[in-house]
Amino acid sequence: MPDRSASRATPLALTYVLPIAARTSQARALTGYLRRLARTVDEVIVVDGSLGETFEAHARSWSAHVRHIRPEIRTTNGKVAGVVTGVRAARNECVVVGDDDVRYRRAELARMLRLLQTHEVVRPQNFFRPLPWHARWDTARSLLNRLGDGDWPGTLGVRKSVLVEAGGYSGEVLFENLELVRTMRAAGGREAVPLDLFVARRPPETRHFVSQRVRQAYDEWARPGRFAAELALLPAAVLAGRKGPGWLLAAAACSVAAAEVGRRKGNGRAVFPASSALWAPAWLAERAVTSWMALGTRLLFGGVRYRTSRLRNAATPEHELRAKLQERSATEPA
Template structure:
């Protein structure tokens, strides 16, 4: 009989803020995580009764704590609470819809030995229609620097030395990665590391269309290209008619299929996924202009009870902020050593 494998000497941080108890969705997963990871932290910003229900169900398997910081983007306050509370240098941060298996955790932690931040590839399981729609975005992103998942791996020390990352921006995963890189960290984007994610309800998916388009304010060149989709499509229709539009749609399917085939993606993405590329591009052609208007005339995109103006901190300002934090950290360390 084989002996049970020891848990990983690493921390797992799950920030959550739920209106109703998430016992059925999360309890089994958290208990499995508690057997695989030495330190599992749920940072719970849920209302009192929901927090208490979670505490009763989870406290035996994980550390269940309140957020210690308030940020405009509440997820960031939860993440930084968990990172500061983590008992290990290597930390995996994941949304409540992410579902790791042991082999994927092992790969993430191995990459954290050689990199300061790791960005894997999420795949939706199961695959309702709207998950297939959003998968097309992932396939295209695989050809353009990698997708943005609901989970990252990060070294605790570099994030803390950098002063954490901003909680006043919408695209918080990009903000964390840019912060780590500004501090001199190396990023790994393993396109063949597939981590499952549960799709949201269709209604929630639809409500996120403009908000996801607004993220691209953080990447002006990409935002400009997406804004060009609508006038470009109208011009193509006027000049070439339906045939030209059909050819462009077929071309987008071919490009998405290249993304599906890259880095072993055929084992993870359904063959039909690429056919949703024209649908996603048509959506982004419209929602990019809505995101532009939201930023120019409404002061930002709605996030819970407020609006967030900035998708991410401009690079130059972020680098200056991080270098200042690192210098303060060095001065504090040298002062402590001298004393």
């Protein structure tokens, strides 16, 4: 009989890329996770855009276990520089990219590897652990997104050859995960969105959560139909309120019911508590206001603030990416 314990101990043929750019050392938060990853997958690459002493502190903590490198390129959205550098440096065809708050287990990485055998890009689903109030609030967004084409997590799986062949992806957009997926699809890649593949994510600090509200609403410039629907939330609520509070209560009840459907899809009840759907009215009320703030940000300032600059574009339309790749292919020598 095969030795199952030996099989479990064999590193998965994956490269794990973690892009980071921290102001202070993240050694305490990440060292244990990186060591566990190094025992689980064939290769771990930390692409570190941190400066000075912070980079050196990370090198001392991590270099014995992972490849700790600097970004080779510069982009306005710094995460993209880290991802592209890490994917290019990977020695495996199958690559998992994860933000610094993502926490994979072996079983989830093994399934990502299996999916990458038949797909070029894989989008799993995140859930927050632990669950402070603002994580419960944001979980409602995830549940509503699961009604459609799934939520957008802080991690993706990609096939290296397809992304390298496409020349990477734009680092001048805000919604970088959507840009990456669209680029992979424009290059002919197949996308998998397993609604039952759940990967834990650490919630942000409350201050950071608050600072992301308008920025997340601005992401929807990349999906005009969805953005228009979110802009319609506020006038719809005003009209409903004029008809009486019962209309608002009915709308809130419908949003809870919709979120509950999202919670039940893909065995979501395994990771999303039963109370999660109750936060849907709060999240929709937030988005009803922040969508208009995002619109004002675009019209008045030309884009949303990202670190020390502003980004105008949320993501590139997929037909434009496809046209650019076709033009590039036509001009390259045979």
